[in-house]
Amino acid sequence: MNSILTIANSEFQRLFRSPLAWSLLATVQFILAWLFLNNVEEYLLYIQPKLVGVDHAPGVTEVVVSSLYTSIGIIMLAIMPILTMRAFAEERMNGTLTLLLSAPISVSQIVLGKYCGLMAFIFLMIAMLSLMPFSLLLTTQLDIGMILSSILGLSLLLASFAAAGLFLSSLTKQPIIAAMSSFGLLLFLVILYLSGSSQSGNSSLFIYLSHFSHFLSFLQGIFDSSDFIYYLLFSLGFLILTIRKLDNDRLHGG
Amino acid sequence: MQDEVLIDAKGMQRYYNHYCALKAVDIRLKKGEVLGLLGPNGAGKSTTMQILTGNLAPSRGEIRIKGIDLLEQPQKAKQHIGYLPERPPLYRDMRVDEYLNYCAKLRAIPTREQKAALEKAKSHCGLTQVGRRLITNLSKGFQQRVGIAQAILHTPDIIILDEPTVGLDPIQIQEIRTLIQELGKNHSVILSTHILPEVQAVCDRVQIIHEGSTVFDDSLSQLEQGQSDSVLLCRFAQAIDTDKLNQLKHIEVVQVDNQARNCYQIQHQVGKNIVPAICQLAQQENWEIQALSPQRITLEQIFMNLIHGEKDMENLAVESV
Structure with missing residues (x-):
């Protein structure tokens, strides 16, 4: 357990040593803030007046x-591969993986440590982005339960992104290939959702297999086990695959 | 307990797909020994070391580290090993202190002892001044030292260094060698290299690996005692008649070593002093001797002979088991 924390801690800190983490946080925050402001403005100017007097009208939270959390999910499709690509590909390229492999720790501890470090960064990102909706509390009432459910859904979605990215990073020596394949x-899983829900090729299997369909119910405030x-x-499946791969x-020589 | 066997690896074999990189190599390392693993590029040195440190699994064979089976209890066995791979495993965006601190935690050194261990390793490797610097800004020699510091941090019984002096300048090489000699006093060391003088400078025992098998395994001192004086190098001021030399007692063959400089190699029976006879003859014939020196058999020769399969070194070669 200690070694997992050690690796997680170092992974997390190392992210901030390069400008990468800072620029990612800044860019994502900027873009989403823009979207968020846009949404708020639209709501105030056009949507709210129309909803006056309607029974059971959707509130500001909905x-x-x-829509903010949906946007985060979509933007993270592009951001997550950049975060995960370094995990094993870069270590392998720089020969630093040997340090971990010759230390008295198991491969599962290495993988879990990396994963936890990554998740810590992701939680930080989610926390920063969630400040925006919570700022509305200053002026209006929000459906806190729904926001929390969205945060939970987003965390799970990103956790699954991270596990998949980690696995693809363990397959190669080149970070850029890891990023591209992740x-x-x-993207393929999103396309699966789009094609599953399109009018011509309606397929509930495709929808079920895709990430996003499961995310949507969390956004509506529904917790479906x-x-x-x-x-x-x-996530577990990809983590186990990563451990197996390493x-x-x-046995076979990387 | 001076003869305690720290590494006992038997019949290590390793295939990369169908290519056989190691064919049944045995390694035994006793306490306080510095073992040099020698071989041309691609001989299997790095593979051997990767197997010994648990970075690669052998296709066949058994490895015991201080009696612990490396394959069955890898985590316990790895605790006794410090390893510097060919490329030092450094996070270049970290400071030296941060990096070593991280290594100490990975090695599960108790928190109370971490600071002392760090200071000790740093002073041992001459890193005290650079603790606050980023690894990426250090020179290659210093980076190598950080790599070594990482390997000795947890005071392991066994230190395995894969080509520690590659790419360093002569002064740095000298420093690293001194460091390795120092380490050899308290630890057992396995060192791989393809630079022969390096082995002569620091190792107690040499194991030469060629095409995946051991072709030579003996102590250096024995090697030098037995073979040091069977060839004399002799330089004259003028060309001489080699037949006359050949007729002297105990002399076996006289060969021209360097025609232009009138150098001759005189092979003679081991243990016989032929210098007085040569001097006498030179005086008679009016040859002016400019230099006379015993040619010590170098590892270089053994190496070349073993690898090119020349007959006269057969007695030295130990058959691989």
């Missing part, structure tokens, strides 16, 4: 906040 995989288990299995390198 209109503004849910981006490809994540099957969605939760989907993300859990997805173990295999020892």
Whole structure:
């Protein structure tokens, strides 16, 4: 357990040593803040007047906040591969993986340590982005439960992105290839959702397999344990694959 | 307990797909020994070291580190090993202190002892002045030292260094060698290199690996005692008649070493002093001797002979088991 924390801690700190983490946080925050302001303005100027007098009208949480979290999910499709690509590919390229492999720790501890470090960064990012919707509390009432459910959904979604990215990073020596393939995989899962829900090729299987369909129910404030288990299995599956891959390198020579 | 065997590896074999990189190599390392692993590029030195440190699994064979099976209890066995791979595993965006601190935690050194261990390793490797500097800004020699510091941080019984002096300037090489000699006093060291004088400078025992098998395994001192004086190098001021030299007692073959400089190699029976006879003959014939020196058999020769399969070194070669 201690070694996992040691690796996680070092991973987290190392992210901030390069400008990468800072620029990612800044860029994502800027873009989403713009989107958020845009949404708030639109709500105030056009949507709210129309909703006056309508029974059970959607509130600000549903209109503004849910769409913000959807945007975060979509933008992270492109950001996550950049975060995960370094995990093993870069270590392998620089020969630093040897340090971890010759230390008295197991491969699962290495993988879990890396994963935890990455998740710490992701939680930080989610926390910073969630400050925006919570800032609305100053002037209006929000459906806190719904926001929390969105945050939970987003965390699970990003946890599954990270696990997939970690695995693809363990397959190669070139960070850029790891990034490209992770981006490809994540995008493919979105395409699966789009094609599953398109009018011509309506397929509930495709929708079920895709990431996003499970994310959407969290955004509506619904906690469905099957969605939760989907993300859990997805992340766990890729983590186990990563451990197997690194173990295999020892047997067959990376 | 001076003869305690720290590494006992038997029949290590390693295939990369169908290519056999190691064919049954044995390694035994006793306490307080500095073992030089020698071989041309691609001989299997690095593979051997990767297997010994648990970075690669052998296709066949058994490895015991202080009696602990490396394959069955890798974590316990790895605690006794410090390893510097060919490329030092450095996070270049870290400071030296931060990096060593991280290594100490990875090695599970108790928090209370970490600081002392760090200071000790740093002073041992001459890093006290550079603790606050970023690793990426250090010279290659210093980076190498950080790599060594990382390997000795947890005071392991066994230190495995893969080509520690590659790419360093002569002064740095000298410093690293001194450091390795120093380490050899308290630890057992395995050192791989393809630079022969390096082995002569620091190792107690040499194991030469060629094409995946051991072709030579003996102590250096024995090697030098047995073979040091069988060839004399002789330089004259003028060309001489080699037949006359050949007729002297105990002399076996006289060969021209360097025609232009009138150098001759005189092979003679081991243990016989032929210098007086040569001097006498030179005086008779009016040859002016400019230099006379015993040619010590160098590892270079053994190396070349073993690898090119020349007959006269057969007695030295130890068959691989």
